[in-house]
Amino acid sequence: MRVVLISSPGLRQLEIYQSIGVRAPPLGLAYIASVLEEAGHKVSIIDASTLGLSVEETAKMALSNKPDIIGISAVTPTAKGAYSLAKIIKEKDPTLKIVMGGPHVSFLYTEALTNGADYVVIGEGERTTLELIEFIESFGDSIEPVNVKGLAYRDKDGQVKLTAPRPLIRDLDSLPEPARHLLPMDKYTLFDKPIKIIHVMASRGCPYGCIYCSTSYFWGRRYRIRSPSKVAEEVERNTEKYRTNIVVFSDDELTLLPQWVDSFVNEIKSRGLDITFTCGSRVSSVSKEMLIKLKRAGCTTIYYGIESYKDEDIEKIGKRITISQVIKAVSWSKEAGIETAGSFILGFPWQTVEDMEKTIRFSIKLGVDYAQYTVATPYPGTPLYRMAKENGLIEIYDWDYYTTVYPVMRGFSFTREEAGKMLKKAYRSFYLRPTFIISQVRKGRLRTLLDIVARALKSYLSHSEETGTNTPKPKKRNKREFDIAAPQKAR
Template identity: 40%
Template sequence: MKVTFLNPPQTNSKYKFLGVVAPSLGIGYMAAVLEKHHIDVDVLDASALELTYDEIGEEILKRNPDIVSISALTPTIGVALDSADKIKQVKPDTVIVLGGYHPTFEYESVLEEKSVDVVIRGEGEYTFLELVQTIENNGDLRNVAGLAFHDKSDNSLIVTPDRPVIQNLDELPFPAFHLFPMEKYRILNITTNVATIITTRGCPMQCSFCSSAALHGHKLRRRSVGNVVDEVEMRLKEQNIDTIAFMDDTFTLNKRFVNEFCAEIKRRNLKFWWGCTSRVDTLDKELLQTMKDAGCITIFIGVESADQQMLEKMNKNITVTKTENAFKIAHEVGIRTIASCVIGMPEDTHESIKQTIDFVKNLKPNYALYSLATPYPGTRFYNETFKKNLINIKDWSKYTLLDPVLQTIDCSSQELRSIQKKAFLKFYLRPNYLIRQVSSDGLILLKTVLGVSRQIISKQTNGNTDYNKTNVNQTK
């Protein structure tokens, strides 16, 4: 059997806004497991290569796989299905498998598409391996845990039992990044030799909007320090990597792990830049200094809201005071910060949104991301908003965090769009902010900021760059 993994073209999302194009960890792990079992596999990253659907079809004909696996998030499910259609047109006998977050929770609607043969639900490494082996041996897919598909005899929906999550993450081979076009990846629109690494799966926190916990569960599973640093060292030596983004939900959740990781990095004398995500209640000055000494330059921090009642409704379990302290000590240590907040929760008001936008600006982060509240399938937030009939838009391509799909107590969807646009522009086009970026990070970073601002203007004014004429009823 020959297998091709397809990462579909990228749509608008927070990653595109931040200028992030990175290799898919999910595809990397699944490809590595297949390689370990001597299965012929390659990767077609249509997002990084900026391929059209016709070009995807040409590549599939050239590579001639028996099975094509397509990964899909909620906003990319449309392009994933369109890619599947194109593959079926040019090579009808190809088995099309969809996996990832969205197909896991929306497998019924996904399987309504004639181009999709099988959906993988949940963590895919061993499910996909067993699927390939079963197809190769003409076996019965009903015996493979973690699948959904239609029976060919009567078109009935078959959902096999859930597959248990992988408990020992150290047993997984490192992602097969050698199959990816590594020269095509970038962060903040700056081309760099970047790798993505994850050290945990699952999240014990209870944030209502968290899609990761919905997929991987609330029990935290962690790789060993030695296993993680072995991968770091391999990436540096074999793939000429100079930047690593740790993609954990909360990299700093366990301070002992972080301290041991940083100590091992220094013991092996590994030199590279890295960034990670964090919660404000997991940071202290000593930890941040340790991280900086080991090469950490940027932390993505979930601020979410400046309204304590809103934080409680999100089950965020943090305080505004802790948020202020986290940014204060990050500034003191000299680590760049990305502040992420969510506006447009159903209970949000004009006043609470304004409070949050002003609060983020006063935190003085290097970057700010004002996401619109987006209920993803599988989350408690989605279940609650769906039950209350609060979702205005069912077009999954709009579930990008940059398009309004809800409205609040006193803000319409259109108002939220205008508020978000004005928030971005007021943050990134402040003279003091631009001067600070030049002095601290140089002209390349300033160019990135201006590029981000142009993206906002172009996207949210439909190409009308005279954005001062846009009607904005209320901003934060």
């Protein structure tokens, strides 16, 4: 069958990420595409956000491929774009089947089915999408896909049905490499520089379950990782093919298993790969020895999820790390010659404005090379969403604003506006420090820094609308549209 897969356009997400020149490929769709191609289907991918396409332009491009089925992937801030896209496509061709997938619709499948989706793939998409497409190819609408696991759909009477859960793919090595040949590989940039980058996924899942993160709830609490040789082989093949030595690992946690890291480093060395790469890690997973090995293998920057300045907060969010581990990891990274980027979240419901101030001061004192600040955002499917919902803290229900830089909820003792102001203060405090600017001059990065700061300030730091002080007024909830669908028995 002819299948078009779309990474849905989202105006606000597009604006934020393009404003600082960061564009990354939709690896999830690329994996699904490769599985479908392997089974003999003709597939194309439209990365609408990266290509800067409007909803109308995306629909036109998709329909020009004369597809039998269209698949649309959506995260929360692009959900409305996905729904608008589905509506336009249905208006042009009411018989065309639309499948949606991704974290947002996996948790809000009834919402998706109400807004243009014929089917919703829940959770990991490769096996379910393939089985569904082959089911449609064989049976069309003549019978219901009750035996396709991991699926939501409406029956002939319009009732929402949920099939049995899809087991996780335990052997990630069984998946073919993502279909990069279907992606605009020359469009994926860092800070708008003409730099070719290879993005690689080595693992899926997270065993920790932080209350704000959908990763463990979408990909599962079981940590699964590909074999070191398979990952190194993919790195080697694609750095040669695309003539680059820059690799970004998209994993939340690459270093969870020390033995795996050792084997991977040995694979890189034995293949004689001269690469530079960045990765994400928990501060509790690294050791001084591991970081030295990673540096020798080409690791230049490591991203740590730190989030707060005190253990009490970290315990409440379920992170299972300590400030002592944070300090050690950052120090060891510096000793190894690896730059550090730290994530800090402002505005958890129980925090105060003073807590946010202290988190900002801690991030500066800690000595990370770069800091990413976001506001706590209650994504559907997470414990934070349930907490915020039960306590009446959510004030904005427009998914366009769920980007982590627009406050959508208040706290028990602070307003959305205060959270927005603290986010602006955080970025200005960190990046406009004389010591930081001097450090960038010494590294020869001043021009890049000035460009990034100018873009960021213009995009969401200088405008009251962008920091939550002038976002839409709280609206009465549309219960039908936004409530998480009640669990249903598989049929």
